[in-house]
Structures are given as C-alpha cells and as structure tokens.
Amino acid sequence: MTDLPMVLRDLSIVLAIATAVALLFGRLHLSVVAAFLVAGAILGPTGAGLVAESGMVDSLAEIGVALLLFTVGLEISFANLGKMRLRILQGGGVQLSATILITVAVLSLAMFPLAEAIFIGFVLSLSSTAIVLKVYADQMEIDSAHGKISIGILLFQDLAVIPMMLLIPSFRQWETAQLSTVAFTLAKAGVGVVVILLASRFVIPLLLKEVIRLNSREILAMTVMCLILGTAWVARWWGLSLAMGAFLAGMVISESEYVHEIAAQIFPFRDVFNGVFFISVGMLLDLPFLLSHLPMILLVSVGVVVSKAICAGAAIRTLKYPWRVSVIGAIGLAQIGEFSFLLMSEGFRDGLVGTVIYQYLLATAILTMVATPFLMRAAPWAGRFFVRHLTRRPEPEDSRGDSAGAARVENHVIISGYGMNGKNLARVLRSTHVPYVVVDLNDALVREGREAGEPIFYGDVNNPEILDRVGVGRARMLVLAISDPMATRRAVAVARRANPRLGILVRTRYVADVDDLIALGANAVIPEEFETSVEIFSRVLREYHVPDHVVSQQEALIRSGTYRILRERVSSSDEGLMSEFELFLRQKVIEVFYVSPGSPWAGLPLGDLPAGNGAGIVLLAVLREDRAIVQPSPEERIEAGDKLVFFGGHAPLATVLEELSRVGR
Numbered sequence: 105m106t107d108l109p110m111v112l113r114d115l116s117i118v119l120a121i122a123t124a125v126a127l128l129f130g131r132l133h134l135s136v137v138a139a140f141l142v143a144g145a146i147l148g149p150t151g152a153g154l155v156a157e158s159g160m161v162d163s164l165a166e167i168g169v170a171l172l173l174f175t176v177g178l179e180i181s182f183a184n185l186g187k188m189r190l191r192i193l194q195g196g197g198v199q200l201s202a203t204i205l206i207t208v209a210v211l212s213l214a215m216f217p218l219a220e221a222i223f224i225g226f227v228l229s230l231s232s233t234a235i236v237l238k239v240y241a242d243q244m245e246i247d248s249a250h251g252k253i254s255i256g257i258l259l260f261q262d263l264a265v266i267p268m269m270l271l272i273p274s275f276r277q278w279e280t281a282q283l284s285t286v287a288f289t290l291a292k293a294g295v296g297v298v299v300i301l302l303a304s305r306f307v308i309p310l311l312l313k314e315v316i317r318l319n320s321r322e323i324l325a326m327t328v329m330c331l332i333l334g335t336a337w338v339a340r341w342w343g344l345s346l347a348m349g350a351f352l353a354g355m356v357i358s359e360s361e362y363v364h365e366i367a368a369q370i371f372p373f374r375d376v377f378n379g380v381f382f383i384s385v386g387m388l389l390d391l392p393f394l395l396s397h398l399p400m401i402l403l404v405s406v407g408v409v410v411s412k413a414i415c416a417g418a419a420i421r422t423l424k425y426p427w428r429v430s431v432i433g434a435i436g437l438a439q440i441g442e443f444s445f446l447l448m449s450e451g452f453r454d455g456l457v458g459t460v461i462y463q464y465l466l467a468t469a470i471l472t473m474v475a476t477p478f479l480m481r482a483a484p485w486a487g488r489f490f491v492r493h494l495t496r497r498p499e500p501e502d503s504r505g506d507s508a509g510a511a512r513v514e515n516h517v518i519i520s521g522y523g524m525n526g527k528n529l530a531r532v533l534r535s536t537h538v539p540y541v542v543v544d545l546n547d548a549l550v551r552e553g554r555e556a557g558e559p560i561f562y563g564d565v566n567n568p569e570i571l572d573r574v575g576v577g578r579a580r581m582l583v584l585a586i587s588d589p590m591a592t593r594r595a596v597a598v599a600r601r602a603n604p605r606l607g608i609l610v611r612t613r614y615v616a617d618v619d620d621l622i623a624l625g626a627n628a629v630i631p632e633e634f635e636t637s638v639e640i641f642s643r644v645l646r647e648y649h650v651p652d653h654v655v656s657q658q659e660a661l662i663r664s665g666t667y668r669i670l671r672e673r674v675s676s677s678d679e680g681l682m683s684e685f686e687l688f689l690r691q692k693v694i695e696v697f698y699v700s701p702g703s704p705w706a707g708l709p710l711g712d713l714p715a716g717n718g719a720g721i722v723l724l725a726v727l728r729e730d731r732a733i734v735q736p737s738p739e740e741r742i743e744a745g746d747k748l749v750f751f752g753g754h755a756p757l758a759t760v761l762e763e764l765s766r767v768g769r
Contacts, residue, residue, distance in 0.1 A: 114155045121147055121154070122383055137234055137442055138474045140379050144386020145470075151391055170336045170350035171374040177354020178367050195253060196260020199419035199437070203229035206411055219275040223456045226268045227448055227465055228408055231416075232441040232473055233258045239436070239480045250433040250483075253420055257437060265443045266351060272450050297352060308356055316362055316547045321564070325369045331357070332370075362562045365545075368569035385445045389470065393463045404464060405471045409479070413438040428487040435483040439476040440469035513539045513559075514578050520565040520595060521585035522549040522558075525611060529583060530558060541574045566594040571602055581607040589617055593624055600625030694724070695757055697748045697764050705764065711738030713748070714763050721752035721760050 129139035204225035339349025417434030553560035
C-alpha cells in the first residue's frame with residue numbers, strides 16, 4: 105500500500121525543485137521544458153536521489169502525456185486537416201522523410217538493426233513545438249515567412265507522432281512476428297481508432313451540450329477529464345496507448361463549438377502534469393553516464409543539429425522560399441522535440457532500444473533543447489552570412505501572405521458578452537468594417553451568434569487561455585459588456601496583464617465598481633445609472649435650446665474623472681465649473697425661428713407674435729432673402745421663408761419657440 109505521507113513529501117520536493125530550476129531558466133531566457141528535464145536529472149537516482157516513490161511520478165507522467173496529446177488533438181481537427189495546404193504537407197513530409205532516411209542510412213552502416221534504426225529516426229525527426237513557438241513569439245516573428253513555414257512543418261510533425269506510436273508495437277515484433285501478425289496488430293489498432301471516433305462523434309457532442317447548459321465550470325472540467333481518461337482507457341483496451349486515446353478524444357472535441365472553453369479548462373491541468381512528465385524523463389538521465397561520455401554526446405548532438413538543419417532547410421527550399429528564410433527556419437527546427445521523449449519512453453519500455461542508446465538519445469535531446477534559444481537568436485545572422493558568402497547573390501524577401509494555420513485577426517475589438525449591448529456594438533463594427541470577435545458563456549447566445557454568422561466563441565473571458573485564443577495580444581480594444589461584477593473585475597486584471605497597451609472599456613451597473621475597475625486597469629468605465637442621468641439632463645438642456653456644443657461640454661464635464669461630480673460631494677474646483685454653467689443658463693441667448701412655407705404666421709404682422717408684452721423676448725431682426733430688417737416695426741408683415749431673430753432668456757425663449765412651432769403645425 106502506498107505511503108501517503110511519503111507520496112506527499114516526494115511530490116512537494118518534485119514541485120519545489122522544478123519551480124526553482126524553472127525560475128533560474130526563465131531568468132536566463134531558456135525553455136521551461138529544458139528546466140523540467142534538468143530538475144528531473146537533479147531529483148533522479150543518479151542525482152540527489154530525493155524521490156523515493158518514483159512509481160508515483162511515472163503514474164502522474166502518464167496522465168501528463170494523455171493531456172498533452174489531448175490538447176494536440178484539439179488543435180488538429182478534421183477541419184484543419186482539410187485546410188492544410190499541399191505545400192505544408194510537402195514541407196513536413198520532406199523534412200520528416202529526409203531525417204529518417206539519413207538516420208537509417210548512418211545507423212545501418214554502424215550495424216544497427218533496421219527496426220531500431222527506423223525507431224531512432226522517428227525520435228530524431230521531431231522538433232520542439234513548445235520551444236520554437238515560444239522563441240518566435242518572444243521575437244514577434246510568428247507571422248514572418250520563416251515563422252509560418254516552421255509552424256506548418258511542426259504541425260505536420262505533431263500529426264505524424266500518431267502513426268509513429270501505432271508502429272512501435274510492430275517494431276517490437278519486427279524480427280519474430282510474421283507479416284500477418286504485424287498486419288493484424290495494425291488492423292486491430294485501426295479498427296479501435298475507427299470505433300472510438302465513431303462512438304465519440306455521436307456521444308460526446310450530446311453530452312457536452314447538456315453539460316454546457318448547466319453553466320457550471322466545475323462540472324465541465326470534471327466531464328472533460330472523464331472523457332480524456334475514459335477514452336484513453338478504452339484505447340488501451342483496444343491495444344492502443346493511453347496517449348493515443350486521449351489524442352482521439354481531442355480530435356473529436358475539436359469539432360465542438362465549445363472547444364475554446366474546454367481547452368481553457370484543461371490547460372492548467374495539462375501544464376502541471378506535463379511538467380511532471382518531463383521531470384520523470386529527466387529522472388531517467390544517468391548523470392555519471394553523461395559525464396563519462398560527454399565528448400561523444402556533444403559530438404552526437406552537433407551531428408543531430410547539423411543533419412536536422414540540412415533536412416529542414418532542404419524541405420523549406422523545395423517550397424521556393426528564399427535561402428535566408430530556409431536557413432533561419434532550418435536552424436529553428438534543428439533540435440529534438442518533446443514528443444521524442446514520448447516515443448523514447450515507449451520504445452525503451454518495449455525494448456526497442458537498450459539502456460546505452462536510450463541514455464545517448466536522452467542526453468542529446470536535452471542538450472539540443474537547451475541550445476535551441478541561443479541558436480535561434482543567431483539564426484538571422486547565419487541567414488545573412490549564408491546569402492552573402494555562399495549564394496553570393498541577393499534574394500528578395502518572401503512576400504507570401506499565406507500561413508500554416510488560419511488567418512489571424514489583428515488590431516481588432518474583443519467583445520465580451522453578446523447581450524443587447526454586445527449585439528449592437530457588433531452590428532456597428534460589422535457595418536463599419538472594424539474587425540472584432542465575440543466571447544460569451546451563454547450557450548444559447550453563442551448558438552444564436554453562430555447562426556447569424558458572427559465570429560463568436562464560447563468561453564470565459566476571465567481565463568487567460570480564452571483571451572489568448574481570441575488574440576488579446578494583438579487586439580486594440582476589449583469591451584466588457586457582461587453583468588457579473590466579480591467576473592468583470594477579474595477580466596480587466598487578466599486582460600491588462602496580457603496586453604498593457606490594450607484599451608479596456610467596461611460597462612457596469614454599480615457605481616461602487618468604478619474606482620476599482622479603473623485601478624485594475626480599465627481605461628473607461630460606463631455606469632448605467634449615471635449614463636441615464638447624463639442622457640436626461642442632455643435632453644432637458646436641448647429642450648431649452650442650449651447650443652449643442654455647450655451640452656457636449658457639460659457631458660464631458662460629468663464623465664471626466666469617472667463621474668466624480670455625480671458620485672461625490674462637489675469640490676471647490678468642480679463647484680466653480682458648475683456655477684459657471686448655472687450662470688450661463690441665467691443669461692440671455694439668441695435663437696432663430698424659420699417661417700416655413702404654408703405657416704399660419706405668414707401674412708400676419710410682427711405685432712401678433714407672442715413676444716414682447718412682458719414676455720422678456722425681443723425681436724432683433726427679420727432675415728429676408730439677402731437682406732436684414734433691423735428693429736422692424738410691429739406692422740411689418742411676415743413672409744414665408746423669413747428668419748426671425750429673437751433675444752431673451754432660456755426659459756421664456758423656449759416657451760415662445762414652442763408656441764410658434766405648435767401653431768405653425
């Protein structure tokens with residue numbers, strides 16, 4: 105029976121050491137994956153030997169692998185596979201095939217068995233998606249030519265992991281099994297894949313739909329975890345691996361309209377368990393072996409980097425990319441990837457490679473991953489050097505606009521909440537051709553928006569993963585039109601951390617939230633009750649014929665300082681502004697009344713107008729065609745088209761103009 109206190113102690117030590125090493129690697133701008141591998145080496149039996157319950161770490165690592173492949177399946181949906189361009193298939197296929205063939209050729213000369221050579225070729229052919237994307241994102245090169253083609257090849261590699269894993273059992277039986285046995289094993293695995301996909305295709309969407317209707321994040325998270333682990337278990341029953349089953353579950357759920365929220369729920373679990381997986385791999389590294397064979401390991405690492413760079417560069421070059429782009433992309437893909445550890449673990453467990461080869465592969469993978477950020481930062485210089493000294497002719501920069509994935513929206517507005525305010529804003533943005541995306545947690549509203557053709561996603565805007573998926577780092581503005589005060593506060597804080605330059609506009613019902621939201625990072629907060637007050641006084645002032653620019657000035661005064669004039673006792677400075685406005689209201693103004701054709705006032709003498717006679721209104725002039733009649737006599741007849749210029753106080757003048765308009769109608 106497992107000793108629970110010992111398990112908790114070991115788990116605490118694992119997480120503590122991993123956190124410390126990750127902090128150090130973060131300061132050095134190195135990959136967190138490499139940090140976990142180094143932490144595992146420190147914790148392992150050949151290191152400090154701090155972990156007694158290694159079986160516990162292995163069990164958690166298996167869950168981490170399942171979650172990792174599940175999230176990969178979320179990204180590689182059936183729809184995305186259909187959209188993959190031939191050039192990406194060509195580039196990824198050439199890179200993968202060339203690396204495997206070169207590896208098999210070299211190892212065959214060294215008298216390695218063919219099955220083992222092919223397996224090692226599989227391991228070496230994969231690159232690190234996590235490290236490459238992180239470095240390109242930090243350098244803002246995701247949308248560059250080399251960034252796009254590299255991401256396309258990485259996507260192809262991630263997809264290729266699945267058939268590689270399916271072939272591992274066949275490699276194990278390579279020497280002893282007959283062709284029929286191998287074919288039966290593959291056929292059984294293929295049938296298992298089809299059964300899982302068909303069952304999941306019809307059952308999982310209905311289940312998720314019912315769970316989403318409950319609007320409970322806890323139930324959704326438990327349901328998704330159950331689907332991942334349950335599908336993985338069913339896959340194992342069919343002779344597949346746990347990771348393979350999780351990948352199939354991810355591909356099925358990727359077709360769901362709730363995929364963004366599901367991914368956001370799983371990512372925290374995935375990151376923790378993935379860390380444990382890489383730590384468990386690092387624990388397998390034999391440090392005395394590394395030190396005693398360090399020169400040979402360094403030589404092998406250099407050979408792997410050079411050969412992989414040549415294969416990747418040739419693959420990119422076959423797609424007619426310039427030499428500079430090919431060199432930069434090739435250097436970025438020259439390391440061994442995180443999925444290689446998955447293959448290594450499976451192959452070592454099945455006896456495809458011995459301990460010595462496994463240690464060489466493990467050490468080489470770790471060294472190439474640690475070196476990758478430094479190599480990628482030097483890649484632009486290497487590209488320029490290659491073009492200048494080897495090709496000896498300048499090349500135009502590649503201007504292709506297509507990318508490996510779907511087109512990304514830029515400089516857009518993120519609308520959180522698809523209620524009345526969100527719908528109206530989306531309608532205006534669409535009519536003015538301003539790019540936008542909508543996020544909402546209401547399943548019915550999301551379906552309504554999708555049916556209307558809106559770019560709407562189901563998800564919680566408080567979640568950093570959801571904001572990342574709708575491009576918060578590239579967005580220009582976030583409009584929060586949701587009714588949950590606590591959710592609004594969290595969303596403002598998360599969005600501000602994600603993009604310090606983002607404009608955040610918040611609608612709130614409660615006055616008490618204004619100061620807190622501004623402190624959390626909102627640029628502007630619109631409380632509904634105060635906006636109602638502003639609209640009321642604006643309409644009243646316009647009824648009294650206060651000029652529009654004066655009304656606008658007062659609206660700006662009220663809104664400035666987050667509605668402080670309405671929320672607090674008026675200060676001395678604000679009191680001066682308000683008293684100035686009150687003085688303006690008591691003063692006289694000038695208004696013009698137009699006598700329309702057919703008006704009953706046409707033909708009547710000016711003396712019949714409701715002005716003068718104690719009303720406090722003076723008729724200054726009559727504007728008729730191209731001349732002005734100043735101080736006209738009461739006997740002057742009014743003509744259609746005249747403009748009557750009155751002078752008086754706001755209230756009396758408003759009464760007179762209203763009477764003139766009413767009689768005129």
